[in-house]
Amino acid sequence: MASLTPISQSQSLFNKTRCPPKSLTSPNLGSDFLLKKSSVSIPRMSTRVPMKAAGVVSATTAEKAKKRYPGESKGFVEEMRFVAMKLHTKDQAKEGEKEVKEPQERPVAKWEPTVDGYLKFLVDSKLVYDTLEGIVEKAPFPSYSEFRNTGLERSAKLAKDLEWFKEQGHVIPEPSAPGVTYAEYLKELSEKDPQAFLCHFYNIYFAHSAGGRMIGKKVAEMILDKKELEFYKWDGELPQLLQNVREKLNKVAQSWTREEKNHCLEETEKSFKHSGEILRLILS
Numbered sequence: 001m002a003s004l005t006p007i008s009q010s011q012s013l014f015n016k017t018r019c020p021p022k023s024l025t026s027p028n029l030g031s032d033f034l035l036k037k038s039s040v041s042i043p044r045m046s047t048r049v050p051m052k053a054a055g056v057v058s059a060t061t062a063e064k065a066k067k068r069y070p071g072e073s074k075g076f077v078e079e080m081r082f083v084a085m086k087l088h089t090k091d092q093a094k095e096g097e098k099e100v101k102e103p104q105e106r107p108v109a110k111w112e113p114t115v116d117g118y119l120k121f122l123v124d125s126k127l128v129y130d131t132l133e134g135i136v137e138k139a140p141f142p143s144y145s146e147f148r149n150t151g152l153e154r155s156a157k158l159a160k161d162l163e164w165f166k167e168q169g170h171v172i173p174e175p176s177a178p179g180v181t182y183a184e185y186l187k188e189l190s191e192k193d194p195q196a197f198l199c200h201f202y203n204i205y206f207a208h209s210a211g212g213r214m215i216g217k218k219v220a221e222m223i224l225d226k227k228e229l230e231f232y233k234w235d236g237e238l239p240q241l242l243q244n245v246r247e248k249l250n251k252v253a254q255s256w257t258r259e260e261k262n263h264c265l266e267e268t269e270k271s272f273k274h275s276g277e278i279l280r281l282i283l284s
Contacts, residue, residue, distance in 0.1 A: 069261075076253035076261060077246045080202050083268045092211060104280045108218040113282045115223050116173075119165060120281040122231065123172065124179025126158040128278070131183040132201060135190040143194060146248045151241040152205045157230040164229075178277040185274065195260045199267040202249060204275065209234075209242060219282060 071078030088096035091107050100106055133155050139145040162172050175183075189197040216232040234241060253261060 075246070075250040076256075076264075077202070077249050079261070079265060080199065080249075080268065081206075083265050084203055084207070084272075087269060087272050088211075102276060102280065103283050104276060108215055111218075111222070111283060113219050113223055114284070115170065117282045117284040118219060118223065119162075119170060120173055120176055120284060121278060122158060122161060122165075122229075124175050124182075124278045124281060125231075126155060126162065127175045127179040127183050128186070128204065129154040129158060131186050132204065135186065135197070136201075140191050141194045143198075143252045144190070146252060147201065147245065150245050150248075151234060151236050152209070152245060154205075154208065154231060157233065160230045176281065178274070178281065182274040182278065185270075193263075195256060195264040196267040198249065198252065199264045200271045200274075203268060203271040205245065206242065207275065209238060215279075215282075 069079055071082045082095075085093050085095035086097050089098050089100050089105050090096045091100070092105075098105070104111075133153055136144050136147045139148075166172055186197065186200060189200065213232050216229060220226050220228060253264075256264070
């Protein structure tokens with residue numbers, strides 16, 4: 001214990017170390033100096049504000065960008081479904097925003113279909129499905145092979161229906177301009193624009209499984225004595241078949257950039273235009 005510095009001596013040393021050097025007690029380095037020192041540090045603090053503001057702006061921008069793609073959190077097919085629903089009329093879908101302009105956009109109950117017109121529709125539809133299924137089988141892009149033998153294929157079913165009409169004494173017409181034009185467009189897209197092509201693939205098959213079935217039932221009641229065509233029958237549970245294709249489309253789209261996804265969505269309107277022209281044949 002004797003080796004420890006005495007308390008009085010320690011206090012003396014402590015006091016000495018606390019005394020500022022004379023240079024700091026100069027009148028020129030008093031409170032004014034301290035204020036100046038404080039004022040110098042203010043700009044350093046203020047430089048942080050723009051960084052925070054930039055973060056807020058960045059977050060807001062990101063939030064706005066997120067709102068542009070409804071359904072994105074559920075997968076890309078949900079984004080395609082959302083865009084497609086907007087192109088329906090209110091009578092066709094509750095999310096619809098399109099005004100009724102074309103005859104085929106009116107409620108089906110107000111249609112006046114003809115057997116000849118319906119045959120034209122079936123023939124042109126078969127050409128489109130022949131084209132789609134041929135492209136998928138050939139697969140100019142490897143991703144197309146994902147959509148072989150999905151159970152949604154319609155070409156063989158339509159062949160049976162046309163054979164039935166022929167047995168009833170009807171003359172089967174050649175494909176008309178709407179079907180030929182659409183088939184050629186699909187071939188062209190498939191070779192150079194896979195995102196646009198798969199937009200058409202999705203809308204053609206999924207629209208037929210929903211609104212298409214309803215139209216087929218109504219038309220059959222009007223002109224076919226309620227005959228149910230093979231075109232509206234599937235081997236297996238349709239909801240599961242659709243879910244399987246939905247998962248495949250989501251899987252393929254995972255490798256797409258946001259720009260490629262947007263390009264696919266933008267093609268939806270063209271898909272509706274071509275399909276609408278074929279549907280209108282029922283009323284011809």
